[in-house]
Amino acid sequence: MHDANGEAMLHHDHGAHEMPPPSHGSGAAGMSMQSTVDIADPMSREGSGTSWLPDSTPMYGKMFMFGGDMLMLHGAIFPRYTNVSTRRGDDRIDAPNWIMAMYSHPFGRSAQIGARLMMSLDPLTEDGRGYPLLFQTGESWHDQPLHDRQHPHDLFDELSISFSQKFDHDLSSYLYFGYPGEPALGPPTFMHRPSAMDDPDAPIGHHWQDSTHVTFGVATAGLVWSGSCRMKIEGSVFTGREPDEDRYNFDQPQFDSYSGRISWNPTQNLALQVSYGYIKSPEALEPQVNRHRTTASLIYNLPLGNDSNWSNSFVWGQNNDTGEGKTESFLIESDYQRTRNTIYIRWERVEKSGQELVLNSAADSRIFPVSAYTIGYVRDLSHGNGLDIGLGTQFTINGRPDTLDRYYGDGTGYAFEFFLRIRPSLHGHGAHEHFEHVAGMEK
Secondary structure, three states, X not given: OEOOOOOEEEOOOOOOOOOOOOOOOOHHHHOOOEOOOOOOOEHHHEOOOOXXXXXXXXXXXXXEEEOOEEEEEEEEEOOEEEEEOOOOOOEEEEOOEEEEEEEEEEEOOOEEEXXXXXXXXXXXXXXXXXEEEEXXXXXXXXXXXXXXXXXXXXXXXXXXXXXXXXXXXXXXXXXXXXXXXXXXXXXXXXXXXXXXXXXXXXXXXXXXXXXXHOEOOEEEXXXXXXXXXXXXXXXXXXOOOOOOOOOOOOOOOOOOEEEEEEEEEEEOOEXXXXXXXXXXXXXXXXXXXXXXXXXXXXXXXXXXXOOEEEEEEEEEEEEXXXXXXXXXXXXXXXXXXXXXXXXXXXXXXXXXXXXXXXXXXXXXXXXXXXXXXXXXXXXXXXXXXXXXXXXXXXXXXXXXXXXXXXXXXXXXXXXXXXXXXXXXXXXXXXXXXXXXXXXXOOO
């Protein structure tokens, strides 16, 4: 779109029911809002890896146009103080963070190449043990399994390239390669879900639902039906082993695991998925254990107009591990944002073994249901001017069976934190947003 002076402009309305048709001409006429993974998808549908969000999802980021090429930058950092009660709790000052760049280059009107880079400075801000999070498990530090802590993410979380081709009005396909990347398994990763983007903590069911979002070696192929159907079938081969303790290196790819996922967006506000994956030897400390993971999720997003949005997610994940059998996780998230104010909740219930929680050997084979109930609030001090800086607090109550009192102490477990949430403003905030102009743009 152009104004009277030929200046390239974009008006992004969360309440819109249709995305503008793709336009891949030269110069400013090439500006569009397609996904970097699939040329036939709107960008608002693009989640982590090749996953889908509802089409009405708000986008927080900064976009640049280079002729027909597009670059989108987004991310978040949470400087904070956390205090977790019980014997296995801790308190500390830290700053979970991530930053992402997404790029696309069109080939005419029917083909596109995309690339993405996602990085995190967690190795610096969280050190090797990660941050305190009661009942969290997964990965290791100094050859010991982590428990009641969230591991730091690698410096490089995604380095991927994709190619997509549109065959007709309703059919397209894509190929995606990541080193690291994310296979077609699970819902969009928690930090990319609008229902979770204001919560600094990872879900305690992370390793039942979306932990494969950092995988060193992924190849995915997908077939997409657009139009009124909005359905996708995709499959991946990938490396089953989780990232090692060296958060700065690139682990060796194996391509020894596989997954498949069906995604369906029946309306602009709804995204559904079911997926299954075989993950070979995910844990370095238990190389003989293989995992079958099954997930299902529902994400409902409702634009409320006037810089307001309500997003909700339900996620179910099941792990079937060698020698342990099936354990399940459930998660419900909700995030209500109205101009400068946001309130969010998260409820989780996860079945974890004594071995997973690092209890004594007599409890290794027992399964313990643990839970977390979180409520949080964020007030933006800076809002809609390019960078949103919010002051937030949250409170969590943890539930556990009495048999775990000997490890966690008597009384109810709880945690609280105070934080800043710093991220790019809503893309297209206000009536109009002017793109940055670079060489090759129409003047």
